[in-house]
Amino acid sequence: MDFELSERSEAWRKKLQAFFDAEVLPRHRAWLEHVAGNGEAAPFMGDLQQKARAAGLWNLGLPELADSEPGTRLSNLEYAPLAEIMGRLFWAPEVFNCQAPDVPNMIALQNCATPEQKARWLQPLLEAKTRSAFGMTEPDVASSDATNVATRMVRDGDDYVINGRKWFITGAAHPHCSFLIVMGVTDPDTDRTRRHSCIIVPMQTPGVRLVRRLRWMGCEDHVAPIGELAFDNVRVPAANLLGAEGEGFKVAQIRLGPARIHHCMRSIGLCELLIELMMVRASERSAFGRTVIEYDTIQRWIAEARVELEQARLLAYRCAWRLDQAGHDGAWRDVSLIKVAVPAMLQRIADRAMQVFGAMGGSDDAPIHQALAWGRLLRIADGPDEVHLRQIFRMEPMPTWSIANSPYLSAHPS
Ligand SMILES: Cc1cc2nc3c(=O)[nH]c(=O)nc-3n(C[C@H](O)[C@H](O)[C@H](O)COP(=O)(O)OP(=O)(O)OC[C@H]3O[C@@H](n4cnc5c(N)ncnc54)[C@H](O)[C@@H]3O)c2cc1C
Structure with a gap:
């Protein structure tokens, strides 16, 4: 097994990271001021989108773009590390036309729309005109x-x-x-x-x-x-x-698989940011004669977050790979697994990060309470945990042996 990103994927990841560092992150404070603070449209969004598109960083979450459709043709697996970078800021996906719910809607239209519907509704979405x-x-x-x-x-x-x-x-x-x-x-x-x-x-x-x-x-x-x-x-x-009359579920399923996995990919990136925030904050403050990061409890929280995150990333990659190989029908168990695992992880890591930050953790000065709310939300939206767990349970195979004749148990005294 090879767990490295492909050369192509790594090249796109580096390109997106460089664009994010140079063009997106430096505007975050301005975005907070305009959009989150005053409810205005971000004045730089149009220009930024044009730059991203010119750099080839456009419609990255759409693996099945037709020749006439604009965008970078990446597989789901290639997209996963890129979505992680975008997940660090709630507004970053919009720069690359990768935001929900538009991308899942584009996928539904790509798969189910007539040529006339595509021209009228899909094309403007692909161009970020609507x-x-x-x-x-x-x-x-x-x-x-x-x-x-x-x-x-x-x-x-x-x-x-x-x-x-x-x-x-x-x-x-x-x-x-x-x-x-x-x-x-x-x-x-x-x-x-x-x-x-x-x-x-x-x-x-x-x-x-x-x-x-x-x-x-x-x-x-x-x-x-x-x-x-x-x-x-x-x-x-x-x-x-x-689609045809009576195919409502089919259309919904086509868009829900990508919707769920994209949320998970972005959430993994958000968890990376939360770990970084914990590392920096805890090393900058001292309490009772030690920097906070010297305390075992804090180190343990950070290490546990890392353990969970690495597991979740592998699961997300496998899910993306299955989507590429077998489409939604072949991947929907993996989609349910990741949809349960990642939001719960995000909620736990955000909760720890909030604790590490003290009072500031719940304030608008830090993104932690939004991350916590986002993790909590994803445990309900696009199907609550319980519904996915039920699906996962139903796919759990029943062993062919019984307790009385199991080769794994010692003989029952007669
Ligand atoms: C911020 C946000 C954004 C959203 N965006 C959209 C959107 O764009 N479009 C859209 O259509 N919807 C959207 N939703 C809705 C979301 O998908 C629904 O809230 C979700 O599917 C649950 O439906 P419900 O709220 O009616 O809960 P209910 O169906 O009333 O379920 C309530 C609870 O019952 C329990 N439950 C349900 N089924 C089972 C079961 N099989 N076993 C055990 N327990 C069970 C679960 O605990 C569940 O949370 C959004 C929700 C939120 C919070």
Whole structure:
């Protein structure tokens, strides 16, 4: 087994790291001031995106770009170390057009859209000329079971008429969000997994209403602001249907695999940053006659974080490799494994980092409370831990032996 990155992957990693160090990180304070502080758009984002694109660092999370589509053709495995670098700052992925939920939406469109739909909706996303959202979760039903999704989509002539409500829709409150992919019931009388379809809904369609912006654990998602949406007799052309009627689950699954693994890759990078923060902070402060880093407890926390992180990275790489080799069908067990392992790790490491930082750890002066909230969020979003653990358990094979005849146990006295 060879655990090194390929030469090509290492070359792209170095290139992205150099761009990040020279162009992205130096603007972080300005980003905090403009975007997080004043709710303005980052004045430098357009220029930075152009530079990134000119450097070939564009649409890095899309392994299946067509010849006509702009971007760097990387495999999922090649993308993993690059996503880690971006994960160090919440806004960095946007510089390279690699932000959620747009990338998973692009993947859904690449796989399921007609040529007309691709020209109208996918192309502008690939060019970063617009933003998008994905609407599945609803306030009135337990949406971790997607068969509960109740928004109605009724065929009426050449249109579908949509009625329902969605919430926690990432990106829906972004001023540039021009469309969302909505999941709803098209045939309530068929099998539960064939009832739903996905349709592209322009945000400007009459009847689409942003009810409110939502925050999560007090944190605002400045890159893709979260919204609650109402759909009141929203009429969209049947030509906007993404995939065939009844294929809503298929479309959702196609985008959810990459969505989950990309979040995990970025979170691993965030954990690297948290370890660095702990190292520096603990070595700069003294308490009771010693620098904080001299205490066994602190050293142990940092070492344990390293142990967990290295395990998680290997699991993420294997998952990415499986996605490359066998597509989502061959990788979905690995996707569930990583989706459970990484958010829990991020939550634990952020919790330790907060402790190491003392009061500052929970303040806006440090990114630790956002990291903690992010880890906590990922244990719920894109399928709660319990749902993934259930899937993992179901795939656990039952040994063919019984306790009474097991060759691993000593003979039972008769
Ligand atoms: C910040 C944020 C952003 C989000 N962005 C989006 C988005 O862009 N688009 C979108 O559609 N959704 C989004 N979501 C919604 C997210 O995907 C859902 O919250 C998640 O799928 C859970 O659905 P629910 O909230 O309805 O919880 P419920 O389905 O009500 O589940 C509540 C709890 O029940 C338990 N549970 C459920 N199933 C099982 C089981 N099988 N075994 C044991 N326990 C179980 C779990 O503990 C679970 O957390 C976002 C959520 C957050 C917090």
